[in-house]
Every structure is written in C-alpha cells, then in structure tokens.
Amino acid sequence: MKNFEEKTIQSTKIFDGKVVKLQVDEVTLPNGHTSKRETVKHPGAVAIIPITKDNKILFVEQYRKPLEKNLVEIPAGKLEEGEKPEATALRELEEETGYTTDHLSFVTSFYTSPGFADEIIHLYLTENLIPLEVKKDLDEDEFVELIELTLEEAEQYVQTERIHDAKTAYALLYLRLQGMKRT
Structure with a gap:
C-alpha cells in the first residue's frame, strides 16, 4: 500500500462557529511539494x-x-x-x-x-x-x-x-x- 499521507506544516483557524470550525492547513504532499487544504471541523x-x-x-x-x-x-x-x-x-x-x-x-x-x-x-x-x-x-x-x-x-x-x-x-x-x- 502506498503512503499518500500529507504532513501538516501549519494550521490557521479561519472560523469558529456554533456547528463547525474552518481551518486552512499548509501541507507537504507525498511528492515533496506543498499545498493548502481547507478543512471543516465538525464534532460529529x-x-x-x-x-x-x-x-x-x-x-x-x-x-x-x-x-x-x-x-x-x-x-x-x-x-x-x-x-x-x-x-x-x-x-x-x-x-x-x-x-x-x-x-x-x-x-x-x-x-x-x-x-x-x-x-x-x-x-x-x-x-x-x-x-x-x-x-x-x-x-x-x-x-x-x-x-x-x-x-x-x-x-x-x-x-x-x-x-x-x-x-x-x-x-x-x-x-x-x-x-x-x-x-
């Protein structure tokens, strides 16, 4: 199985609401390049x-x-x-x-x-x-x-x-x- 893990370099919280939170992560990709990921955090x-x-x-x-x-x-x-x-x-x-x-x-x-x-x-x-x-x-x-x-x-x-x-x-x-x- 290949390793497709993206390693987080930095997280920035953008919004903290009643139901969800929004953060933007800067990540290192499996090929060594960097990218940004927008993530909605939810309590479940x-x-x-x-x-x-x-x-x-x-x-x-x-x-x-x-x-x-x-x-x-x-x-x-x-x-x-x-x-x-x-x-x-x-x-x-x-x-x-x-x-x-x-x-x-x-x-x-x-x-x-x-x-x-x-x-x-x-x-x-x-x-x-x-x-x-x-x-x-x-x-x-x-x-x-x-x-x-x-x-x-x-x-x-x-x-x-x-x-x-x-x-x-x-x-x-x-x-x-x-x-x-x-x-």
Missing part, C-alpha cells in the same frame, strides 16, 4: 433508524437552508461536547419523534464528506419505540414534521428527491440489505 453526529411495530420507518421533514428546500430524513443530530453517541441518539430520537427506546443497536459509523470535512455520523437502529408521555422540546431553531413510511415508500421518496441526503440513503440501503419487509 448521530442518526437513528426508528422502526415502528407495523414495520414503518419514522422520518422527519425539515427545511435545510444550505439547499433552500425541505428534505425528509431519518432523525439525527450533532454530538454535544463530552456526550457519548448513544446518548445523543436517544436525545435526538426523543426530541424529533416523541418516542424513546430501551434498546439502540449500533449499525456503523461513516464520514459524510471526507474531501473537505471530518464529520463522522454514528448510525443506530431501534425497533422498540416507546411513546413519550410528555414530548420533549425541539431546539428553539428547529422545526420538523414526523412522517411514517414503508421502505418501498421511502425508496420512492429517494427517486423524487424528497429524500436526498447521504445518511438517509445509507440507512435505506442498510435496511434493504438486511431484508426489511417491503410492506
């Missing part, structure tokens, strides 16, 4: 595949400002400092869907955009949804609508680009490969 996130007792998947529809449109997605959220991914998954499930669970199964972790960002998403599955007696509040700047779809309906949403994000497409592929019933 979780996503949850919530399956109801009648074999439907819970999604949330929300407006995504960078895209200027609504998307239908699996529930997800950013890791808070010091928070374990499983705790974040449970918190986001409760806030966004009004359900909790007594069992989250870890599926996998994956990078969202490794060409310019270090964001990693930890994907969980739950098939034991328990309605909350008292709904949790969403973040003050978060507005979502809960949607229940079969796997077949969700795949149709992919074709019409109502589902158009990588984490949700990844989750649907996982379910298809696991043989989820198409009801």
